[in-house]
Amino acid sequence: MTTPNGVRWGRDYKVTISTDQGAEVIIKPPMQIRFRIDNYPGGNNVDVAEITVFGLKRETIDMLLSSHETSKGDRQNDYTNIKIEAGYEGDIGQIMDATIITTSMSRQAPNQYITFHCRGFNQQQENAYIVRGWPANTPYADIVRDIAAAYGLPVRVLGNLDLGRALKGYAVQGSAKVELNKLRDTLVGKQGLYALRGFEWSIYNGVVVIKALGGSAPDAPIEVSATTGMIGMPKIGLNFITVETLLDPNFIVHQRINLIAQSRIYSGSELSSINPSNIDPNAGSGEYQIFSVSHSGDFYGGEWKTSLEVQRPR
Structure with missing residues (x-):
């Protein structure tokens, strides 16, 4: 549980394993489990x-090992x-x-123990396909949301997704992944008007996450400090700062955090090549954007x- 002053104790979990027909096996304490979950967005x-x-x-x-023959x-x-x-x-x-x-x-x-190797979404979602058109002056934000919805997953937008309008309308026919990447690259990299008003996206924890960039008004950052569950000190690397906290399911990729640290350490293999004034101007403290989340x-x-890998927000 979590007390009003942020102290947490009593680990807890619930694992639900199911068939496509709805049969479930639920695993809870006191059974022993070990897990490692990683996500890298983009x-x-x-x-x-x-x-x-x-x-x-x-x-x-x-029962969990049972199988059937497919049509192939x-x-x-x-x-x-x-x-x-x-x-x-x-x-939890x-x-x-x-x-x-x-x-x-x-x-x-x-x-005896049983091990599951898993990935975040199934082949049908990975091959999500969309054929659709939008009339003139449709906000690009609506188009992005509609394409993301083709995955059949919840869509979460971080920040104010102000991308302008498709003045002549817009049409897509193809992979949802390809079409989202096309819009991402077009609105950010090729149209000067929106060079600072683009978006990033990824699929994380069963949700399509869309993060507004630049001039958009982002959500308020979440404080990460010793009083909110940070473990040890931030670890400064060449490209990212790594922060560890007590297990917390509320962090998602692209989210902003306000890191408050009294001290920090550098990655041993990178000490000779780090310029502290460039990567760590505030002794590890400051506002960062989550690049990856691991549990x-x-x-x-x-x-x-x-574990969070964070970098300065775009």
Whole structure:
């Protein structure tokens, strides 16, 4: 749980594994789990994860390993969907909604365990296709949202997505990923009028996230400090600052944070090539944008944390 002064205790989680037909297996404490979830944004990469569950009954493992023959003659597991929520007692949130790519069973004496390798969305979503037109003077922000909706996932916009209007209308026919990237590159890089009013996008935790750039009015940054759960000190690298916090499902890519740190450390392999005045003018403190989010947990072990790679906002 989380107290009014921000202290957290009592690790908690819930893993839901399901079939496309709606059958579910729910795993909760006191079962032991370990997981690692990573996301790198940009529209070309998605969440990937490895989740291991210990101590399940043999019949439950057999059920999770069950498969059927597809129309193409291949074997496909029955349980292909997984959602994991984690945090602290009374305060857990979703950190991944994914498709299971492979499932394997092994043994760590005296217990059997099952491991799931997952990715953030399924092949049908990855191949999302859109054919649509918009009339003259349609706001580009509406077009971007409509194309993003072709993934069949919730769409979240960060900031004021002011991209101007399609004066002669607009039409698309193709991959949602390709069409979103085309608009992103056109509005940011080639039309001078909107050079500072573009957007970035990625798929994170089952949501299409669209981040307004430049002159747009962004959401208020979230404070990250020792009093809000930061672990240790920020680690300064050549391209990013890495920050670790107690596990927190509320962070998303492209979000802004206000980092408050009394000191910092430099990545050992990069000490000789870092110019502190360029990458770290405020001793690691200041406003940053989240580039990637990773969650790692070992329910009965040491790790139960979130790692952020951040950089100066665009």
